[in-house]
Structures are given as structure tokens and as C-alpha cells.
Amino acid sequence: MLTPLTNKTAVISGIGTWVPEKVLTNDDLSKIVDTNDEWITTRTGIRERHIAAPGESCSDMAAKAGAAALRSAGADPAEIDLLVVATVTADHCMPSTACLVQPKLGLVNATCFDISAACSGFVYALDIARQYILTGAARKAMVVGAEKMSAILDWQDRGTCVIFGDGAGAVVLEAGDGASRGIVSTAMGSDGSLANLIRVEAGGSALPASVETVQNRQHFIKMEVNQVFKSAVRGMAEISEKALALAGIASADLKAVVPHQANVRIISAIAEKLAIPMDKVVLNLDRYGNTTAASIPLALEEAVRGGRIQDGDFILLVAFGAGLTWGATVIQWGR
Numbered sequence: 001m002l003t004p005l006t007n008k009t010a011v012i013s014g015i016g017t018w019v020p021e022k023v024l025t026n027d028d029l030s031k032i033v034d035t036n037d038e039w040i041t042t043r044t045g046i047r048e049r050h051i052a053a054p055g056e057s058c059s060d061m062a063a064k065a066g067a068a069a070l071r072s073a074g075a076d077p078a079e080i081d082l083l084v085v086a087t088v089t090a091d092h093c094m095p096s097t098a099c100l101v102q103p104k105l106g107l108v109n110a111t112c113f114d115i116s117a118a119c120s121g122f123v124y125a126l127d128i129a130r131q132y133i134l135t136g137a138a139r140k141a142m143v144v145g146a147e148k149m150s151a152i153l154d155w156q157d158r159g160t161c162v163i164f165g166d167g168a169g170a171v172v173l174e175a176g177d178g179a180s181r182g183i184v185s186t187a188m189g190s191d192g193s194l195a196n197l198i199r200v201e202a203g204g205s206a207l208p209a210s211v212e213t214v215q216n217r218q219h220f221i222k223m224e225v226n227q228v229f230k231s232a233v234r235g236m237a238e239i240s241e242k243a244l245a246l247a248g249i250a251s252a253d254l255k256a257v258v259p260h261q262a263n264v265r266i267i268s269a270i271a272e273k274l275a276i277p278m279d280k281v282v283l284n285l286d287r288y289g290n291t292t293a294a295s296i297p298l299a300l301e302e303a304v305r306g307g308r309i310q311d312g313d314f315i316l317l318v319a320f321g322a323g324l325t326w327g328a329t330v331i332q333w334g335r
């Protein structure tokens, strides 16, 4: 965690989301692969997910969420100094998706780049933007988590294609004075020795695209699901405890927890470890599935809009993903 150089805080002043129109239910999936609604619902908690239209890109979704966040913040696009897009489903290897979002939103004064931390991407990007704000390098920043997971799913692999969905969520972050609410603490971690647990093997410089990589289905996500499950529970519980300790609050002080929406069983195991009742845990994976970097802002926006999170409330965001990566953020909500 960065020790602030100034008495500034980084405050979330606006939030917006966007999901594609098309909904794919578990029953729809059972017509594509050998699965059924009962298995998916009981093992994951997911009932349906949104799937982008063929011509709809990650940057399109990111821009729509970003536009909603700008409206929510009442911010002028020219005021945004920094745009960080977290994604593992960038429109292209280069340029960055953030550079494609910039003209769509008119962020003419923003420095733009992507970060790759998979399902932890949003909390990682929020931490980066916060540090720009605390050092005075940016006055207003936009952080977006956006994914077109449907583009990298193997629709013949029932172990993975039932889990994910598409969508985007964005926040505007700005400097507040020392008395302001905002991000209280952040804690991040990684373990690259477990990089093989969730991966897309081909298409990068280690294994460039070829006829063989396409035939071998190596451009799709592959995951060692059982090891991921156990690592996710341990990683998210430990990093949450660290962020709470840095914030100087107890789990009982939290009004809400907004976890990465991977699997309801993973989430309830973490809640149990942290002694947090499930009615404080924000869940929307039944309608969106795992949207990777978009999952936390999608759930956060819904909780704020529904009045579950009010000014002054302490909340915890916590995520886990490929890398492996994990991260947690304690926020006192409000400006």
C-alpha cells in the first residue's frame, strides 16, 4: 500500500456499467454442450450470462460503461487525465484497448493503457489509478474492467464455457481532500509459479497463431478448475484480512462485500472464513456469470443503485484470477 505523499484521498465519484443485449441461459447452453441447468446452478450459482454480438468489441462495451460513469460523476471527458482498462480480451494485441476507448469517449487529455491481471484486473487498475491520484499525477482518472470472454471460450468444453459472460464496468476516480471518503486501503498479490492454472496457450509471442494452434484449440481459455477453486478461497480470504488490517477496521465494520463473481460456493467459503454473513455479500453472478475484470464494477454498481451501499459505509472489494493474482480494496463510500 502506498503511503500518501499528500493529504489527498482517491474518491469514486461516478460508476457505470454496460452488458450486451443477448442473454444465454443454462438451458440454451445445454443445447450446445453436454450440461444442464441443475449442474450449473448447483455447482456455480450461475443461471444466465450476457454474450456480445459478433461485431461488438471489448472497447465498444468499455466505452459504453465509461460514458455511463462520466455521466454519473458529472465529469467532462477532457478532465480525465488517466484511463486504465483492465482486460484479458483486448480488441487486439496492439494497440491497447484503452487507446481505442479514448476517442470513443473524447478523453483527449488522458494517458491510456491496459493492464492484464484477469479477474483481479479491476482492483489492480483501481490501485494504479489511486496511486496516480495520491501522488498528484492525475486529478481525475477512469478505471474500466471490460471483457468479451465469449471470444476466447471453447464452446466444446463444458468445464469452462458455462462459467463466463461478457460485460463492462467503469468508475471515475478523483482527488478529495484529507477529510473526504474514498479508498482507505489496498492489498495486492501474485504467484506466477501457478501461471499454468488458468491460461490461453497460443496467440502470444511464445506460441504465435498457426494452423496447428487453431486445430489444437489453443486460442481458448483452459483452466485447472479444482486447483483454482482452492487457491481462490485461500487467496481471497488472506488478502481481505490484509486490506482490513491496513484499513484498521474489522470485518464486522463492513456494510457490504463485493467479491469477484466466480462461483457462489467460492464466495460463501470466503465469507465464512471472514465471519461475514451472506446478507452482506453482493451477488449477481446468477445473471452475469463470471465476467472477469468486469465482475466487481458490475456488482458494485448494482449494489449502489439498489441502495445497499450508502455514503459513509465501509465496503470491501476482493478479487482473484489468472496469474495467479489477487487483490482487495477497502473503501469508505461517498465523496
Ligand SMILES: CC(C)(COP(=O)(O)OP(=O)(O)OC[C@H]1O[C@@H](n2cnc3c(N)ncnc32)[C@H](O)[C@@H]1OP(=O)(O)O)[C@@H](O)C(=O)NCCC(=O)NCCS
Pocket (backbone or CB within 6 Å): 034, 035, 036, 039, 040, 043, 044, 119, 158, 159, 160, 162, 163, 223, 225, 226, 228, 229, 232, 262, 263, 290, 320, 321, 322
Ligand atoms: C468448475 C467448477 C464449478 C466445477 O465444480 P466441481 O464441484 O469442482 O466439479 P468437478 O470438477 O468435481 O466435476 C464434477 C463432474 O461434473 C462434470 N462436469 C464438468 N462441467 C460440467 C458441466 N458444465 N455440466 C455437467 N457436468 C460437468 C465433470 O466432468 C465431472 O464429471 P466426472 O465426475 O464424471 O469426472 C468449480 O471447480 C469451480 O468453480 N472452479 C473455479 C473456476 C473458476 O471460477 N475460475 C475462475 C476463477 S477467477
